[in-house]
Amino acid sequence: MSKPTIFRKPQGPIVVRGEINLTDPEGNSIGHGPRFSLCGCGLSKNMPFCDGAHKEK
Numbered sequence: 001m002s003k004p005t006i007f008r009k010p011q012g013p014i015v016v017r018g019e020i021n022l023t024d025p026e027g028n029s030i031g032h033g034p035r036f037s038l039c040g041c042g043l044s045k046n047m048p049f050c051d052g053a054h055k056e057k
Contacts, residue, residue, distance in 0.1 A: 002034075013037035013050035022048075 004018030015037050016022075022030045036049060043053035 008040060012040060012054050014040050 002018040004016065004020045006014060006016050008014045015035070016032075017035045019034075022032055024030055030048065032049075038048050039046075039050045039053075041054040043056075044051045045053065
């Protein structure tokens with residue numbers, strides 16, 4: 001099992017690497033790969049994942 005790392009890019013997404021269990025507010029698992037980016041601006045149309053919408057601000 002790889003130790004997860006999480007970091008935030010300046011003015012952008014939250015990047016997650018490693019094995020984690022990502023869930024919605026009801027506790028349902030949300031599928032993802034070994035590296036993914038979470039939305040940090042609230043503008044993504046693919047929540048909770050980043051779709052690059054922060055670049056259009």
